[in-house]
Amino acid sequence: MENMSKVIYLDNNATTKTDEEVFREMEPYFCGLYGNPSSMHTFGGQVRRKLDEARERVAALIGAASPSEIIFTSCGSESDNAAIMGVLKSSPGKKHIVTTKVEHPAVRNLCKHLAKNGYFVTELGVDKDGMLDLDRLKESVTDDTAIVSIMYANNETGVIFPIDEIAAIVKEKGSVFHTDAVQAVGKIPIDMKSAQIDLLSLSGHKLHAPKGVGALYVKKGTKYSPFIIGGHQEHSRRGGTENVPSIIGLGKACELAGANIEYENTEVKRIRDKLEDKLLELAPNARRNGNKENRLPNTSNISFEYVEGEAILLLLNDLGVCASSGSACTSGSLEPSHVMRAMGVPFTAAHGSIRFSLSRYSTEEEIDVVIQRLPGIITRLRAISPFGRGK
Amino acid sequence: MWDYTEKVKDHFLNPRNVGEIADADGVGEVGSLACGDALKLMFKLDEQEKIKDAKFQTFGCASAIASSSALTEIIKGMTLDEAARVTNRDIADFLGGLPQEKMHCSVMGREALEAAIANYRGIVPEKKLELEGEIVCTCFGVTDVEIKRVIKENDLKSVDDITNYTKAGGACGTCKEDLAKILAATIGEVKESAPLEKPKKKKLTNIQKMQMIQETIERDIRPSLRADGGDIELIDIDGNRVIVAFRGVCSACPSSEVTLKENVEKKLKEFVSDEIIVEEEA
Structure with a gap:
């Protein structure tokens, strides 16, 4: 592999580098301060205080009214499962769930599973820009709707849904609202005090904390039953000894994300825009997927028509560039990504969709390498393709 | 990340015989943009009806491109009759194997070859093989x-x-x-x-009998049940009594009693011992 020592990592919606400051904050809690925060002794008690600090830091990033509204979990998927199952369990009479066709598998496949087990699931579609029809949402929520679960921002396209407006609709209809905000937290400002969101999922490794830690926000007063039943940890809302070092890391990562959110929405956005504009200009028959305005500042999803995504990714990989694709060959199934299909992206484009997701570590030099090399890759693959002649 | 062999990577990064033959003798096209992969194969023959030149154009992933490249390398120099006998397995083997999930790429290669040969022989002038069957x-x-x-x-x-x-x-x-x-x-x-060589029924030791029962279930009984979405589990062997349990759709099947006697017991009697009695777990 050419240049493998120097990786250009543009796959931050998949996972991020653990920030070195985060790592340093975690380090003492492995071999030195390894006490159990539930213990009575001082050795454990000092760890408890550090956990409380982490909880405050997470609460602060999303503007929660109180740190007690934060439950630590093992990942974003657990947070999503806990939110939906926890709400369903505490309202056993209601059998209807509203969600969308573009959710992360953690929500989508859970809802599919529930649909086979006595629940009725409404999946809202999106338009070609990836946006929801809010009137459809209004019509869909009924007295029988136990929970509405709609993502904050889409992992593939970066499209942001008008979550505050959606939450208001759901609350007016008297249901419970959960949002999977795994891709949004740390990238755009979120304020739970002004929003009517009941539950919100977030994940550590998407915002420069390590993998294996997440959190679920549960607004005070929300009826919620624990998903993992066990000890009295997390105010008896999530059993299991806390993953102390990672939770401390998540706290630090949230603090850093808060400090960097301005940078994300200016500098990261600027180089993302440069990457996107240049690629659309230099590679013929390329198109942006997803609404241009309502979008995360770090994500760009571009389809290169008449070429296949996996082939593009492997040639990029050869240059040390990491990205991802919604093509059939990379989705693990034989169909292109459910998000591309829900948006009605034509097959000619869906198979050749590439997602670039930047972070505060991305540099303009890295972006320039991609701008310089990718159009050649597309030309090379189109030369092999029976459909790309002369394009 | 797919686990590709070095040969697949080589044929993807440096595909052989890319392009078109203007006056091709046979052209075969399979797949479509919608399907996510498509292959156009062209060949030119010499006076002896040997493939003198072959070229391809492929839209698809790395293994689709590598399979197409391999196909052209395989068939060059072959007579048409030889080429007609090339299977998808030959393409996969040429590449040192393909991941299971990617085997359809090798099948696409064989289909394109078949279509090109049919095109040359005048069976399908429009270059696409008429779909045979339902x-x-x-x-x-x-x-x-x-x-x-x-x-x-x-x-x-x-x-x-x-x-x-x-x-x-x-x-x-x-x-x-x-x-x-x-x-x-x-x-x-x-x-x-191709009937299986039936093992001779001789006096078996208990261990031999158990092994043979397990083998027979594995080889002759389970595949057909699995094909219907069911499965069978061997629970116990007590002398000549074989206790089994049905799983999946078989467990709820009203005709499982029939399956038990007609399929399972018959097979075990045939391959292991006439004295076998099969019972379903209580």
Whole structure:
């Protein structure tokens, strides 16, 4: 592999580098301060205080009214499962769930599973820009709707849904609202005090904390039953000894994300825009997927028509560039990504969709390498393709 | 990340014989943009009807491009009759193997070759092979004839295998039941045409008997049940009494008693011992 020592990592919606400051904050809690925060002794008690600090830091990033509204979990998927199952369990009479066709598998496949087990699931579609029809949402929520679960921002396209407006609709209809905000937290400002969101999922490794830690926000007063039943940890809302070092890391990562959110929405956005504009200009028959305005500042999803995504990714990989694709060959199934299909992206484009997701570590030099090399890759693959002649 | 062999990577990064032959003798096209992969194969013959030159154009992933490149290398220098005998397995073997999920790329290569030969022989002037048989998978347009052929040529054992090799059932999945039926029928045909050497029934030790019962269930009973979405589990062997339990759809099947006697017990009597009695777990 050419240049493998120097990786250009543009796959931050998949996972991020653990920030070195985060790592340093975690380090003492492995071999030195390894006490159990539930213990009575001082050795454990000092760890408890550090956990409380982490909880405050997470609460602060999303503007929660109180740190007690934060439950630590093992990942974003657990947070999503806990939110939906926890709400369903505490309202056993209601059998209807509203969600969308573009959710992360953690929500989508859970809802599919529930649909086979006595629940009725409404999946809202999106338009070609990836946006929801809010009137459809209004019509869909009924007295029988136990929970509405709609993502904050889409992992593939970066499209942001008008979550505050959606939450208001759901609350007016008297249901419970959960949002999977795994891709949004740390990238755009979120304020739970002004929003009517009941539950919100977030994940550590998407915002420069390590993998294996997440959190679920549960607004005070929300009826919620624990998903993992066990000890009295997390105010008896999530059993299991806390993953102390990672939770401390998540706290630090949230603090850093808060400090960097301005940078994300200016500098990261600027180089993302440069990457996107240049690629659309230099590679013929390329198109942006997803609404241009309502979008995360770090994500760009571009389809290169008449070429296949996996082939593009492997040639990029050869240059040390990491990205991802919604093509059939990379989705693990034989169909292109459910998000591309829900948006009605034509097959000619869906198979050749590439997602670039930047972070505060991305540099303009890295972006320039991609701008310089990718159009050649597309030309090379189109030369092999029976459909790309002369394009 | 797919686990590709060095040879697949080489043929993807440096594909051989890319392009078009202006005055090709045979042209075959398979796949489509919608399906996510498509291959156009062209060849030119010499006076002895040997393939003098072959070229391809492919839209698809790394293994589709590598399979096309391999195909052209394989058939160059072959007579048409030799080329007609090339199977998808030959393409996969040439590349040092393909991941299971990518075997359909090698099948696409063989189909394009078949279409090109048919085009040369004047059977299909429009370069596309007329689909033979009934379409089973409407998402990818795969027929029963094609599915049966791939099952036989590759000794496929499950519906997942069929999807990996032909893509059939890989999208909406509604044809999976039909695939299971085709699989069961095709496995049956293969068995009839090549009957297994029946082991001689001699006095067995207990351990030999247990092994043979397990082997028979594994080889002759389980595949057909699995093809129907069910399964069988060996619970206990007590002398000549064999206790089994049905799983999956078999467990709820009203005719499981019939399956027990007609299929399981008959097979075990045939291959292991006439004294075997099969019972379902209470």
